[in-house]
Amino acid sequence: MTKPRNTGVALLSRREAIGRVAGAGLGIVSVLHATEDAGAAGRQSSAAPATSRSAPMSIPSWNTELKQLAPNVYAYTQGGGPGVPSSAISNGACIVGPDHWMAIDAFAAPPHTKAFLAAANKAAGKPCGRLVNTHHHADHTTGNCFFLPAEIVASEFCRQAVIKGGISDLRGRPESWKVGANELKLAPPVTTIDDHSRVTYYYGDTEVQLIPNNPAHTWGDVMVYLPQYKILWAGDIAFHYVAPAGQSAYISKWIEAIDRINKMDVDVIVPGHGPISTKKDLALMREYLETAKREARRRYDAGMSAGKAAAEIERAMSKFDSWVDPAANRIVPNVVRLYAEFNGTIAPDLPNEATRKANEDYKAAKSAGSR
Ligand SMILES: [Zn+2]
Structure with missing residues (x-):
């Protein structure tokens, strides 16, 4: 579970990691190219002043899938794209260790959460032992109970907000989301980390850092960083090609949180919402927030x-x-x-x-x- 770091293991560069992954038929290269193209489209239209009406940028589509990003490391995305409403459709992760796997985020609807669990359990071949909530919003925590008896980890702010929020009644959501809603129960984080310290877990040879970065999208945002592979799960600090939802945000501090990510050694960003992408895509979201401000x-x-x-x-x-x-x-x-x-x-x-x-x-x- 939390084994000491094995310093004798060679670390994979991103290129090596992608090469290995591509060899397994699960490459992320096409994803990166697709979003880089979309980012280029967006940057071209940014020459117009913000007060004139500019043409909407073209955006990519992305699939609901478990995608391997590195050995024992998977991202789970929920699909979306042009014209597809996807409010409360968020992303997750499966990081596999010797005796269990770690999840990042539970979803808004029981069927979505169960689909993620089924795909990750199959890939991991062992049970989920730990779930990290990146923040308290219902689209990241409603499905927490389906991960029990896994340990649930988050910021203290997130724990308190999940308790205060109670069990989601999925009001206003499609009927298909409510299948299994009678199984929902409150499952707040039981282990919390404070705003100024990071926690490192070792999943076999994989170093997994939990990094608080708040206030930003909320007052309790926590990111998950894999330094060997330069992969970051940014939670809802990153919305890629999905309009950022700032109802709990401190937007100026959110921009600062993005700038902290930009200083990190990160090649791949899994956003809370949208396709797997890079700092180029995050720059577009920063531009959205800066323009709005x-x-x-x-x-x-x-x-x-x-x-x-x-x-x-x-x-x-x-x-x-x-x-x-x-x-x-x-x-x-x-x-x-x-x-x-x-x-x-x-x-x-x-x-x-x-x-x-x-x-x-x-x-x-x-x-x-x-x-
Ligand atoms: Zn969200």
Whole structure:
């Protein structure tokens, strides 16, 4: 489980790792090329000023699959792509050790979680002994109970928020998501790590680092880093080609968290949402957040309401219209959070009254604009 590091084992470079993986017919090279192309498309259109309407960038499609990234290391992605609604469709991982495997994140719906467990159990050939929650949101923790009796590990903030949130009732989700909902029970993290220290596990020869990086998407984000293979599970600090959901975020600090990732030795990023990709794709998400912040600041300083600002900013960010769960679903809470930063009321919980008012103003501004 937590064996001392075997320093006699040669570390694989990314190229070697990809070569070995490709040899097994499970290469990630095509994934990287696909997203690099999409990133190039996005960068070309970034020349236009943010206030003019630019054409949406083209984005890749990705599959629901367990993909081997390195020996004993797998990413589980849930599929998405152009025009595919994927709110609460998140990604996971399976890292295999001598006597059990470690999971990263449980999902929103029982059928999604069970599909991930079945695929990973089959690949690992042994039970799951540990689950890491990257943060508390329901799309990463609702399925926790299906991993028991595995140890569940997260930040202390995540543990408290999971307990406070209770069992998800999957309200508003498709009926197909609710199959097995009667089996759900509350399963909060039982081991917590503090905000300033990292934890390292050894899964055989694989070094697995848990790295807190918050506040960012929430006040309790934890990433998982495999230094030998330069692979990072960023949790929801990374949304690739999916509009970032900032309802619990501190967006300026989130940008700083992205900059910390950029300083790390990372070749492959598995985001909380979207396809497996690289720092190039993360740069696009950083641009999304920076643009939203800059546009929101101008309107805040001019005394505009958050909702009206969101309607205008949405037009200014048309480049990102092609992203899954487009701006309309996400821009209002993102601007509400930015306004809370600007007026000094930012806190871990979403200010519900401010969001309700902003949604009203947003709808009024949209209908006035379409007349
Ligand atoms: Zn998420």
